[in-house]
Structures are given as structure tokens and as C-alpha cells.
Amino acid sequence: MLHPLIDSLTRIVLHGGQLTEAQALELASLDSEHTVQLLFAANAIAKAFGHKAFTCSIINAKSGRCSEDCSFCAQSGRYATNSPVHPLLPLDQLIDQGLAMGRAGTFCYSLVTSGLMLSSDEIDRICQCVSYLRQHTNLSLSASLGLLTPDYAKRLAQAGLTRYHHNLETARSHFPRICTTHAYEKDVETLQVAREHGLFLCCGGILGLGESFEQRVEFAFTLAGLGVDTVPLNFLNPIPGTPLENMPLLSPHDALKSVALFRVLLPRARITIAGGRERVLGDYQSWLALAGANGLMIGNYLTTRGRSLDSDLRMLEQGQWI
Numbered sequence: 001m002l003h004p005l006i007d008s009l010t011r012i013v014l015h016g017g018q019l020t021e022a023q024a025l026e027l028a029s030l031d032s033e034h035t036v037q038l039l040f041a042a043n044a045i046a047k048a049f050g051h052k053a054f055t056c057s058i059i060n061a062k063s064g065r066c067s068e069d070c071s072f073c074a075q076s077g078r079y080a081t082n083s084p085v086h087p088l089l090p091l092d093q094l095i096d097q098g099l100a101m102g103r104a105g106t107f108c109y110s111l112v113t114s115g116l117m118l119s120s121d122e123i124d125r126i127c128q129c130v131s132y133l134r135q136h137t138n139l140s141l142s143a144s145l146g147l148l149t150p151d152y153a154k155r156l157a158q159a160g161l162t163r164y165h166h167n168l169e170t171a172r173s174h175f176p177r178i179c180t181t182h183a184y185e186k187d188v189e190t191l192q193v194a195r196e197h198g199l200f201l202c203c204g205g206i207l208g209l210g211e212s213f214e215q216r217v218e219f220a221f222t223l224a225g226l227g228v229d230t231v232p233l234n235f236l237n238p239i240p241g242t243p244l245e246n247m248p249l250l251s252p253h254d255a256l257k258s259v260a261l262f263r264v265l266l267p268r269a270r271i272t273i274a275g276g277r278e279r280v281l282g283d284y285q286s287w288l289a290l291a292g293a294n295g296l297m298i299g300n301y302l303t304t305r306g307r308s309l310d311s312d313l314r315m316l317e318q319g320q321w322i
Contacts, residue, residue, distance in 0.1 A: 003034045010041040013267050014048050021221055024265055028213040028257075035257050042260035042292030045267050051294040056108035056142070056272060057101040058297065062088040062122070066114045068181045070169070071243035072206060072236055075114040081241035088113065088122050094129040102137040106298060109133065110142035110165055110202075116182065117146040127159035134160030142202055148190045153197035163230065164194035165202035171215035172222060178209055191226055203228045204272070207258050208236035208250035208280070216258055220265040231269045232297070233259060235276030252284045256291045263292025270295050 009023055019027070030038065064085030065077040074083035098109045111126055118126070123145070130141050143156060144165035156164070168187050169175065175184045191201055203223060207216065223231055235255055238247050250258075263271055272295030273288050281288070288296075 003030065003037055005030065006034065006037050006041050009264070010044065013045055013264060018224075019265060021217065024217045024220070024261070025214060027264065028217050028261055032253060032257075035253060035260075038260045038264075039256060039287070039290045039292075042263040043290050045263055046271075046292040046294055049267050051270060053289075054107040054270070054272075054295050055105070055298045056110060056140075056295060057104075057106045058110045058112045058144075059089070059094065059097045060084065061094060061111045061126075062086070062113035062115065062118075064114055067116055068179060070179045072169075072178065072209060072239070074239040074242060076242070079241045079243070081239055083239075088118075088125060091125055091128055094125070095132050098129065098133045098137065098139060098141075102133075102139050104298075106139070108140040108142055108163070109137075110144055110163075112144040112165070113146065115146055117148070118152075120152075123152050123155060127155055130156065130159040130161050144202075146190075147186060148193045150193055150197070153193050153199065157197045157199055161199060163200040163202050164191075165230075165232070166190050166194070167205050167232070168203055168219070168222065169205040170209050170211050171219040173218060174209065174211045174215045188226070191228075195227065200230065201226065201228045202230040202232060202272075204230075204232040204234070206234040206236050206276075207255065208247065208276070209244065210247060213258070213261075216261060217265070220262050223269070224266055228266075229269055230272060230295070231262060231266055232272040232274045232295075233262065233293070234274045235280040237276040237279050250280050252281050252287075255280050256284065256287055259288060259291040259293050272297060 009019055009027055012019060064075050064083050066075045067077060069076055069078050074081040101109050126143060133139055133141055140162045142163040142165050143161055166187060170178055172184050191203055195201055235250050236247060238245050271293045273293045274297040277285055
């Protein structure tokens with residue numbers, strides 16, 4: 001028998017309503033015996049709102065030597081890791097990778113760079129890449145380039161960028177434990193600048209940074225308030241040399257329950273699962289669709305390898321997704 005709380009709150013969402021934070025916290029506090037029911041409810045919401053499966057890919061366009069102290073990040077210049085270090089890749093490499101991912105059938109291609117923000121010359125190279133790929137592919141083009149100025153956002157939009165990706169990483173209340181070198185509000189301002197210049201917002205974070213379920217609910221409400229349309233969710237894969245190198249992995253149960261909560265609280269957003277899924281979920285990766293996710297990042301991530309492209313595409317083709 002369906003738990004009455006899950007039943008009643010799911011009906012609210014399916015009828016176009018928005019849960020209150022109190023209701024969401026009550027849902028998050030349910031015992032693990034009710035989690036499978038929550039997953040089915042999240043899946044029903046994803047289907048009711050018309051979400052379809054899609055794939056995205058990224059290129060590590062500029063890597064390492066970041067000035068920030070994000071405690072999970074292998075690319076911070078403050079930590080001794082084996083992360084690759086290179087300046088912004090040449091234009092032909094950025095374009096060639098985009099063309100390759102377009103041929104592989106990915107929906108979205110995102111250019112990702114390390115550091116707090118790019119120089120004006122670096123923005124020019126990104127714009128040249130975006131303009132070329134806009135003319136020669138059907139890719140949805142995204143970029144994750146750190147903080148934005150209005151001028152940068154205008155140039156990117158004019159070049160044909162579709163979406164700007166800028167993660168908040170975690171709840172505002174937990175952020176000071178994760179990063180001390182810039183304020184949460186600076187990240188929020190960048191999202192607002194991107195939106196003001198006509199770019200869709202791709203914004204999520206990492207689960208398993210030591211945050212509570214209550215803080216995951218807080219985070220979801222923040223994303224809802226910003227009007228984020230795509231939410232990438234990563235699972236912490238602790239990197240040796242970073243302050244979180246000894247953080248325990250999130251359990252498959254907590255990972256799936258968290259994804260389901262984000263789906264219930266963000267019914268209209270596309271939810272993409274990205275880094276850490278292979279290590280955290282293992283053979284339970286196909287359950288992500290049941291939990292309401294509809295997007296999958298394929299290929300490698302920034303500093304860690306993903307599952308083989310063939311394996312992910314086979315999982316999608318075999319109907320183990322929405």
C-alpha cells in the first residue's frame with residue numbers, strides 16, 4: 001500500500017502544485033522502507049511532465065591551477081593531486097571534440113574551464129568555437145566558464161550559446177564548509193547575469209559533501225527559486241590530496257533517494273546525472289531513471305574517467321531509462 005504522505009504530496013505535484021519546505025522535509029525524513037515508493041512517485045512525476053531521456057558531454061577545456069579552495073576539487077591549485085594541468089585548449093581541439101560528440105549522438109556539448117573566471121581573450125576563443133559548432137552541428141551548446149560579467153554573457157549569447165552551466169555545489173548553509181575563497185552570492189549573481197542575457201540555466205552540485213537531507217531540500221528550493229531549467233547532480237568521488245579525500249561514499253540508497261527528492265521538488269527541470277555515478281551506484285545506475293532523472297552525462301568527466309560510451313548508450317537503447 002502506498003504511503004499516504006507520498007501519495008498526497010505526489011498528487012499535489014502532479015496537479016501543478018509546489019510543495020512547501022515543511023512538506024519536503026517530512027518527505028525526506030521517511031524511513032528507508034518507503035524509499036522504493038518514493039522512487040516510483042518521482043518516476044511518475046518525470047513522465048507526467050513529459051521528460052525524455054537525453055545525453056550530454058563535456059570537454060575539460062582548461063584544467064588545473066584554480067585559485068579557489070573548493071574542498072572536493074582536484075583542480076584547485078592549493079592541493080597536491082594528479083589532476084591534469086593545461087591552459088585553454090586550441091580552437092581546433094575544442095571544435096573537433098564537439099564534432100565527435102555530435103557524431104556520437106549526444107544532445108548537449110559543454111565547454112568547461114577551471115578557475116574563477118576567464119580572460120577576455122579566452123572568452124573570444126570560446127565564442128569562436130560556439131559559433132562554428134552552431135553553424136555545423138545540431139548540438140545544444142553549453143559552457144561552464146566560472147563567473148560572468150554582463151559583457152561576457154552578451155558575447156556568449158551572440159555567438160550562439162544556448163545554456164550557461166554554473167554549479168552552486170551545495171546548500172547555502174553548507175557552502176562555507178566547502179569553499180571559503182568566494183561567497184555563495186557571487187555564484188548566484190553569475191546565474192542571474194546569464195539569465196538576463198537570454199541563456200538557459202544549468203545549475204546543480206555534488207551530493208555527498210557531508211550535507212544533511214535537510215540541506216539537500218534547502219538546495220533544491222534554492223534552485224527552484226532561481227528558475228534553473230537543468231540540474232546536474234554529481235556524487236562525490238573523493239580525490240586523494242583534497243580535503244575530502246577521506247569522505248565516505250554516499251550509499252546507493254541515499255543517492256537514489258536524493259535524486260527522487262530533487263525530482264519531486266523540481267518537477268519541471270531536467271535532471272542530469274553526472275560524475276561519481278559509476279563509483280557510488282555501480283550496478284544500480286539504471287535505477288536513476290526510476291528515481292526521476294532523465295539526463296545522463298556520457299564520456300569522461302573533468303578529472304575522472306566515466307563509464308565507456310558504448311555501455312551508457314547500450315543502457316539507454318535497452319530501455320533502462322525513461
